[in-house]
Amino acid sequence: MVRSLDGERPWALGLMSGTSLDGIDAALIRSDGLRQVTMGASFSLPYEPEMRRRLRSVLGGRGPVEEVGRQLTLRHAEAVRRLLAEAAVAPEEVRVIGFHGHTILHRPQEGRTWQIGDGALLAAETGIDVVADLRGNDVALGGEGAPLVxxxxxxxxxxxxxxxxxxxxxxxxxxxxxxxxxxxxxxxxxxxxxxxxxxxxxxxxxxxxxxxxxxxxxxxxxxxxxxxxxxxxxxxxxxxxxxxxxxxxxxxxxxxxxxxxxxxxxxxxxxxxxxxxxxxxxxxxxxxxxxxxxxxxxxxxxxxxxxxxxxxxxxxxxxxxGWQGDVLEAQAFAYLALRSLAGLPLTLPTTTGVSRPASGGLLHPAPEGAHA
Incomplete structure (x- = not known):
């Protein structure tokens, strides 16, 4: 069901860990999920050399994927906390986090795309609803799963x-x-x-x-x-x-x-x-x-x-x-999380080859009483 976001403009927070392996970008926006976008504060958390090594070690789906995925998620939670602290925004002022995770394998011709990161753990750590797995539905419907921005x-x-x-x-x-x-x-x-x-x-x-x-x-x-x-x-x-x-x-x-x-x-x-x-x-x-x-x-x-x-x-x-190039992808995942909540398309046949305009993402609600 498509639900309008008009009149519902709390912050959305987006997170991005890209294939350059340099770190995590976090950004706040307000948006109706359509054309209206207000950019907020942003924060970047660089990976230390050891974390880059660990991420590189699991590319292709090899090695200690689950362990590295947990470490990655906890670093994302740290990025969220530091952004909110610097922006003086309380967790309850954030409607949703768009969590991309980190791509370790992308083989859409085989119907596979793999982003590590635990959306439920991130929701528990931050006390904020999380939308994750933003590529999976597109690939399931015959799309490339990328690009999403x-x-x-x-x-x-x-x-x-x-x-x-x-x-x-x-x-x-x-x-x-x-x-x-x-x-x-x-x-x-x-x-x-x-x-x-x-x-x-x-x-x-x-x-x-x-x-x-x-x-x-x-x-x-x-x-x-x-x-x-x-x-x-x-x-x-x-x-x-x-x-x-x-x-x-x-x-x-x-x-x-x-x-x-x-x-x-x-x-x-x-x-x-x-x-x-x-x-x-x-x-x-x-x-x-x-x-x-x-x-x-x-x-x-x-x-x-x-x-x-x-x-x-x-x-x-x-x-x-007037755009913010260092965090534009992170902003995009906040925007896509809002569109996911409203059932709006994240991808089109002309952007990924998906069979029809497709929404996506999996919602991980924050535990009850998280903001108590």
Whole structure:
């Protein structure tokens, strides 16, 4: 049953732990679950190196998944408490938490997507209702289960000049093409994963330089692109597949760069990300007027310069239109949790390939008396 959220505007809180393995983002919004969005406070809790190691150890569904999932959930509860304390918001002022968990396996062609994290435990720890498993119903109905953020991006873009493209460059990069017409029309929002985002460069730099990422794109700026390797990386049938389509973090590897210097590897893998995003434009129904970039990749000046060179139209961080790029995904999961409570679609055939507009998510109520 679809239930309107009009007049019901307590805070919603969203949580995101992305494929870049850098930490947890937490954000508050107020929304009607449609176009009205008010952004609130946000907080980011970085993972310490040991937690990154533990998360990496269970990618693919290997290792101590249950133990790491519990540790992950408790860190999310800490992020919630710290955000609410900093924002001076009481738990009873929060209607719902949208809990993404952490993706350790994404194989939609096999009908599988796996996000670790315990929604019931998070509800017990925070005293707030939790909506989790936001991808599962989409995959069960034939969808890719990703990307999930486009409907939130479309809501934010309602007053912007369109068509435009919004690219989220996390561990994997995805794009939403948002058309010029009524955003209620399914064919006005098209989305898909473009290819690797930061994951390959992060892995390369961590393995060969001892740092978790290429800070400010400095290594990539100092190297040279190996054009032969770049051509081989781009020779992959995924990029020609008609969307919707999505990727697992480990569908691509930095191993082909073995033998390159630290700098040349960083440059070539960064160019690979830029080239795959540019190729995505070939799947758009119409050219876009501008590209808005969110996610950690927008902090990399070398990557942003490569994108500007390849795309030929304005390429800007989402802050240029007043959005909050560091926590946009977390905000999106708060928005999707509200839509889940109202029975509204989280995904569309044009964003994930799902058979019909689909809601989703599992509600984990807070224990009775949690706010007593």
């Amino acid at each position: 486009p409907l939130y991006q479309a809501a934010l873009a309602a007053e912007l000049e369109r068509p435009l493209a919004v690219v989220n460059i996390g561990g994997v990069a995805n794009v939403a093409w948002i058309g010029p017409g009524d955003l209620a029309g399914e064919d006005e929002v098209i989305a898909f994963d473009t290819g690797p985002g930061n994951a390959l460069v992060n892995d390369w730099v961590e393995q060969h330089g001892g740092e978790p990422l290429d800070r400010n794109g400095a290594l990539a700026a100092a190297g040279r692109v190996d054009e032969g390797l770049l051509a081989r990386l781009l020779d992959n049938s995924y990029f020609e597949r008609v969307p919707p389509k999505s990727l697992d973090r480990d569908d691509f590897s930095a191993l082909p760069a073995a033998g390159l210097s630290l700098e040349d590897g960083a440059t070539t893998l960064t160019a690979f990300t830029a080239a795959t995003i540019a190729r995505a434009a070939g799947h758009f129904p119409a050219p876009v007027r501008r590209w808005l970039i969110t996610g950690g990749g927008r902090h990399n000046p070398t990557l942003m310069a490569m994108l500007a060179e390849r795309l030929g139209v304005p390429v800007e961080p989402v802050e240029a239109v």
